[in-house]
Amino acid sequence: MSKVLIHICCAHCAAYTVEHWRHEGYEAGGFWYNPNIHPFTEHRQRLESMQSLAQQIDLPLTVAADYDIIEYFRRVAGHESERCRYCFELRLSKTAEAARLQGFDAFTTTLLISPQQQHETIKEVGNKIALEQGITFLYADLRKRYSDSRHITKPMDLYRQQYCGCVYSEWERYSNTNH
Ligand code: SF4
Secondary structure, three states, X not given: OOEEEEEEOXXXXXXXXXXXXXXXXXXXXXXXXXXXXXXXXXXXHHHHHHHHHHHHHXXXXXXXXXXXXXXXXXXXXXXXXXXXXXXXXXHHHHHHHHHHHOOOOEEEEHHHHOOOOOHHHHHHHHHHHHHHHOOEEOOOOOHHXXXXXXXXXXXXXXXXXXXXOOHHHHXXXXXXOOO
């Protein structure tokens, strides 16, 4: 059976995404690497939710040792309006690297289920990293299953975030503006 390492952005996007790839015949592993989630206490809350989900759906979850918040800001500084591309590159390249080192056949991301994310950019970045690192990027447009994923986690009473992750997105969320 082929193995896919799934980059996990949060428990609520992971729930259906894991089901999807299992249904497609893959053995799934999860990979947590999100230096874009600020502040650190928010990052910890989202990670704890994911660890709880992983136990409940029997998903082996690797948590990257580093939080790398400084690297995140170094990458986006000076081009904040295009920050999501740099954010995806940072997270997906680390996932591809972990997938290769751990003997997975492919990598993908739960970001592909979110209608709030820049879907085409994620696809483009994933394919570019696949070429660079010589490992398959599994693409699927799962956006129609976004609410199904949230229905799965609803009875689990897991923490639900109110903004994408970075301080810029928190600012946009609570000031109701786009910068
Ligand atoms: S809005 Fe979300 S995807 Fe974009 S840079 Fe911030 S955390 Fe990353």
